[in-house]
Amino acid sequence: MLGWQLINRKAIAVSLGLLMLMVATNVEAGVFGWLKRTEIQWSPEIRGVLFNHGEPVTNREVKRRLYYEGKERYDSVTTDANGHFYFPRKTLKVRRVLFDVSVALELYVVDSPNAGDEDIIFDVSFLNDLNYQSLDLVASDIRCELTAEAKVDELKNLEIPGDSAPNIRSKCTFAHANIALYSDEEIEQQRLELERIIDNQEGF
Template sequence: MFFVLSPQVNADMFSWFTKTELELSPEVKGIVTLHGKPIAGAKIIRTLTYSDKRFIDATTTDEQGHFQLPVKVVKLRVSSMFDTAVTQSLDVEHKNELINIWTAGTTNTLNYDSIHKLLSDMKCELTSPEMRLEIPRATPQSPPLGVGSLCTFKHDKIILEKELWK
């Protein structure tokens, strides 16, 4: 038996042998408040997944409730032949309580301009109700991405739709 494969098919079949740099999360900056007052010393936990790989890092809010997490880039084996589940989650640990402030998930990538803008300047009031947001993906013809968050954003004009999470 003899198979003839185009160079592209051949490259796709064997692409899993090489590692590719992927951005799993942009830089994240924000402020955490409770009843309108900044929370100092709250732990911000970022959990990122790509397929079965999990990456967790954390930071702590300063005296004014501000926090910052760096861009997260990893080298992974990636195949263009299969869809891969990708998730981002941000949680605040305060007084032995864990509160989710951001959740996004889809297949293959979450490296969208809309996510970069929203995560660049967030204000997270822990008593706010969780909202379901629809934000743009990479191209206008792509369906919007659903995100869960209780935060407000400096760049909220890019949000296509907002409703209470039910």
């Protein structure tokens, strides 16, 4: 009998040990999973054309600045004979965190409007990453005019319609604006709908 009691105790101890190991593994995965590195999109692929008064700007340096919560990276290209410039997609491996962080992508034109100046022509920033299909579409075909006034465009969230997405401040127009950006009419409809909701809430 004593032998069987020892075997039962060992079996219980082993079972408890396995149970505690499973619980600890699940807790570790839930808590420490945030500390694992994950890859984010830092910049989509960018294809653009640079103009000045409608004429292509040739042999001009265009600089890209990427920012992620204290990390910065710069690279640059030179426009070709037709004013075209290109930047490849960039990703960054970061540790997942429980709070939001700031991510930014900016394009500057060097020596504009004067020698030694840097004129920002495209600027987008948001939280955690810039992995949006609408941003990919916008960046795939942009036309930037140095003499234009900077304007703000609102990206659509094509992955989750109606959810938030970054705004773009730029001197550019976009070939896929009808798909990727909210039109003035759509923004006005959103404003009116929000006013209607507020009015209804105040009526209670």
